[in-house]
Amino acid sequence: MAGFLRDELTADETALIDRAAAFARDTVKPNAAAWERERRQPVEALRAAAALDLAALEVPKDAGGPGHRYMVKLALCEEMSRADMGFAFSLVNTHNVAARLALSPTARHREAHVPGLMKGEIFGATALSEPGAGSDFSAIRTSAVKTAEGWRLNGEKGWITNAAIADLFITYVQTDPAAGWRGIACFLVDARRPGFRRAEPYALSGGHAIGAGGFALENYIAPDDDLLAPPGEAFKLAMKGVNGARVYVAAMCAGMLASALETALAYGASRETFGRKLLDHQGLNWSLGDVANDLEALRGLTLAAGRLIDEGGDAVMAAAHAKKFAGRVTLARIADCIQAMGAAGLREEHGLGRHLACAKLAAYTDGSTEMMNERIGAGLLKTYGPLS
Numbered sequence: 536m537a538g539f540l541r542d543e544l545t546a547d548e549t550a551l552i553d554r555a556a557a558f559a560r561d562t563v564k565p566n567a568a569a570w571e572r573e574r575r576q577p578v579e580a581l582r583a584a585a586a587l588d589l590a591a592l593e594v595p596k597d598a599g600g601p602g603h604r605y606m607v608k609l610a611l612c613e614e615m616s617r618a619d620m621g622f623a624f625s626l627v628n629t630h631n632v633a634a635r636l637a638l639s640p641t642a643r644h645r646e647a648h649v650p651g652l653m654k655g656e657i658f659g660a661t662a663l664s665e666p667g668a669g670s671d672f673s674a675i676r677t678s679a680v681k682t683a684e685g686w687r688l689n690g691e692k693g694w695i696t697n698a699a700i701a702d703l704f705i706t707y708v709q710t711d712p713a714a715g716w717r718g719i720a721c722f723l724v725d726a727r728r729p730g731f732r733r734a735e736p737y738a739l740s741g742g743h744a745i746g747a748g749g750f751a752l753e754n755y756i757a758p759d760d761d762l763l764a765p766p767g768e769a770f771k772l773a774m775k776g777v778n779g780a781r782v783y784v785a786a787m788c789a790g791m792l793a794s795a796l797e798t799a800l801a802y803g804a805s806r807e808t809f810g811r812k813l814l815d816h817q818g819l820n821w822s823l824g825d826v827a828n829d830l831e832a833l834r835g836l837t838l839a840a841g842r843l844i845d846e847g848g849d850a851v852m853a854a855a856h857a858k859k860f861a862g863r864v865t866l867a868r869i870a871d872c873i874q875a876m877g878a879a880g881l882r883e884e885h886g887l888g889r890h891l892a893c894a895k896l897a898a899y900t901d902g903s904t905e906m907m908n909e910r911i912g913a914g915l916l917k918t919y920g921p922l923s
C-alpha cells in the first residue's frame with residue numbers, strides 16, 4: 536500500500552520519500568524489535584538516517600538545508616512509522632531543533648549547532664513537560680532568574696523525547712510564577728555545559744526508540760543569547776508550533792495503522808480455517824473493512840490539516856480533529872488487526888505489538904486526546920455555530 540501523501544509531492548520530494556521508505560524497510564523494520572528488547576535508542580540508525588538528509592528537511596537553504604515544506608515532513612513521518620513510530624518521532628524531534636535554530640538571530644546557534652544536528656553528529660529535543668506538569672503547560676516550575684552572567688536555570692523536566700541522547704534541549708521555563716503563561720520563556724540548554732544532569736531513560740511498555748526521559752538543571756547558567764523566546768512570546772510560539780506536531784503524530788498513526796492492516800491482510804489471504812481463506816469469512820472481512828474505513832478517515836483529516844499548515848492557515852481545529860481521531864481509532868484498530876491474525880498476531884516478528892504500544896504513546900505526545908477535546912470544544916461555536 537503506497538503512502539497516502541505521495542500524491543501531494545513533487546518528483547524531487549517523492550525521490551526523497553522513496554529513500555526514506557527504503558531506509559525504513561531495510562534498516563528500521565528489521566532492527567526495531569531488537570531495539571525494543573534492548574530498551575535503547577538506535578543512535579547508529581539515527582545517524583544513518585541523517586546521512587540521507589532526513590534530519591534536515593525544513594532547514595532553510597540559506598542555513599545549509601534543503602528547505603523542504605511541511606508536507607514532506609508529514610510524508611516522512613508516515614513512511615518511517617510504518618516500521619517504527621518511536622524511531623520516526625526521535626528523528627523528527629532532532630530535525631525540529633535544527634529547523635528552529637536555523638532561524639535563530641544568534642550566529643553561534645546557526646553555525647555551531649545546525650550542521651551537526653542535520654548530520655546526526657548531535658541530537659536535539661524540545662522540553663516543555665515536567666514531572667508535575669504535562670497537559671497544564673502553564674504550570675511548569677523550572678525557573679529562570681536573570682543574573683549578571685546571564686540566566687540561572689533550576690528545575691526538572693520529564694517525559695522528553697530524545698532525553699536519553701540529546702545534546703541540545705529547547706527548554707521552556709518560568710521567569711515569573713505570578714504571571715502564569717506570560718512568564719514562560721524559552722532557552723537553548725546545552726547538555727555539555729555545567730549544571731545539566733541527565734536522568735536514566737524510562738523503561739516503558741514499548742516504543743523505546745523514542746528515548747523518553749528527563750533531566751535536571753542545577754544552577755545552569757544560560758548566556759543571554761541562548762534566550763530563544765522571551766516571556767510573553769514563548770508560550771504563544773509553543774502553542775503555534777504544536778499544531779504541526781499534532782498533525783505529524785496523526786500521520787504517524789496512519790502509517791502504523793496502514794502497516795498493521797497490510798500485515799493482517801497478507802496473513803488473512805493465506806491462512807485457511809473451515810476450508811476457506813480467513814478473508815473469505817465475512818465477519819473477519821468486515822472487521823478489516825472497518826479498519827480500512829477508519830484509516831481513510833484518518834488520512835483525510837491528516838491531509839486536510841497538513842495542507843492548511845503548508846498554506847500558513849489557522850490549523851488549530853484541523854490539527855485537533857486529526858489528532859483526536861488518531862487517538863480514538865489507532866489503538867483499537869491495530870488491536871482488530873491483531874485479532875484478525877489469531878495468536879500469530881502477537882508474534883514479535885509482525886511488529887503489531889510495537890505499533891500498539893506506540894499508538895498509546897501517540898495519544899499523549901503533543902497533547903492528550905482529552906486536550907484535543909478541550910481545543911475542539913473551545914472552537915465549536917466559532918466553527919460550527921449559527922454565526923460561523
Ligand SMILES: Cc1cc2nc3c(=O)[nH]c(=O)nc-3n(C[C@H](O)[C@H](O)[C@H](O)COP(=O)(O)OP(=O)(O)OC[C@H]3O[C@@H](n4cnc5c(N)ncnc54)[C@H](O)[C@@H]3O)c2cc1C
Pocket residue numbers: 660661662663664668669670671693694695696697745747896899900901902903904905906
Ligand atoms: C513517549 C512520550 C514522549 C513525550 N515527548 C515529549 C517531549 O518531547 N517534550 C515534552 O515537553 N513532552 C513530551 N511528552 C509529554 C506529553 O506532552 C504529556 O504526556 C502530555 O502533555 C500529558 O501530560 P501528562 O502525561 O503529565 O498527563 P496529565 O497532564 O497529568 O494528565 C493525566 C490525564 O488526565 C487528563 N486530563 C488532564 N487535564 C484534564 C482536563 N482539564 N480535562 C480532562 N482530562 C484532563 C489527560 O488527558 C491525561 O489523560 C511525551 C510523552 C510521552 C508519553
